[in-house]
Amino acid sequence: MIDKLELLLALAKERHFGRAAEVCGVTQPTMSTGLKQLEEILGVMLVQRGSRFQGFTPEGERALDWARRIVGDARAMRDEINGLKHQLSGEIRIAAIPTVLGMVAQLTTPFRAKHPEVRFRIQSTTSSEVLGLLENLEVDAGLTYIENEPIGKVRTIPLYNESYRLLTAPDGMFGDRETVTWKEVGQVPLCLLTPDMQNRRIIDRALRSVGAEATPTLTSNSLLVLFTHVKTGRWASVMPAKLAETLGLSDTVRSIPITDPDVNYSIGMVIPQRDPMTPLIAALVNVAREVAPSLQL
Known part of the structure; x- marks a missing residue:
């Protein structure tokens, strides 16, 4: 059967x-x-x-x-049953939205220290694709937004709150500021993720809430493309604070907090709503809960 x-x-x-x-x-x-x-x-x-x-x-x-x-x-x-006979081994498949890829190593590295026989396969997807892959048993866990859009019948493990920064050159528009408002961000030509990405929809909503609109001069579904453009010192973008911290900033880029309003969204792990959990996923959940406090900015 x-x-x-x-x-x-x-x-x-x-x-x-x-x-x-x-x-x-x-x-x-x-x-x-x-x-x-x-x-x-x-x-x-x-x-x-x-x-x-x-x-x-x-x-x-x-x-x-x-x-x-x-x-x-x-x-x-x-x-x-295999876990009872042997040390934990096998592969954990994780689907992650692009904005969290920079922190995945903070989860997988301590896991591997405890369970060196386990392998990981990480794939970058949109938030809706994360849930589809999870439902169809094509991945074991997802890393995505957990409070913004419907996420279906899954178990969630909160990891950290995502806030946002304007990444721009020191001599760029508002580059000398300590903070910038969302309305002011709406005046900056930006390079942003494509509209199918939930992060882009979050940015668009934040701008619309203050009567502004994004005016991207470049869009991509790759954060690496955006970040390499920003690092030239000739482009600006809006990115999550943790991602900017993880990628590292050069002398040509400033990371400026965006306020008025303060925008925060919860990032977490999602796993199937199934009991009991497999030994691999149970171990992954334990590590996620252990590292969550250190992920807060």
Whole structure:
């Protein structure tokens, strides 16, 4: 039964029979047979078939919800039993929004000191993608905003509050100030993340709240692109304070707190709402709680 549910999950992810079969390491006829057997067991049609994948029936969508829970629990059971026999090992997959990538090492490094046999795979995604990957069992944990937009049925572990800074050259607009207001930031030509990023939506909302609008001269989905432009001393941007601290500032860049209003958003870890947690995730949660106080600016 578990192997057939794994086929269903692979099809939900790939939306293509051939690719799903390849991911599962089976032939396409074996894939089709397994799905039909699952339908016979449940007594309903799960997949809308044609010359290509056309989606799931309403019963199939509901079966997917159960499949995620059952397969997740089965994997957790295997991990827990293996953890009882051996030192913690394996891979932890984490999806993180771009603005937190600079602090991931503050979480993974102390974890590795305690559990040296564990590997990590970190991928950068949008906040909505974090939740989708978590739901589909493609990652084990996410690092994202936890109070700003709906995050679904997940368990949250708060890490720190994100505040914002204007990064600009000392001789740039407002570069000689100790603080700057959001209304003043609206007068600065900025390089910013693209609108699909939640950080950009936060900045846009803060500016609109004081009757201002962002006027980006450059946009990118990469913070590295933004930061390298700012470091030239010829560009300005708005970035989280912790990210600016982690990346490090040169003589050509100042990090100026933005006030009026003060804007703060909670960053945290999200994990599936499942009990018991796997040994790996339980250990990750413990480390996250230990390091959280040190992450506050």
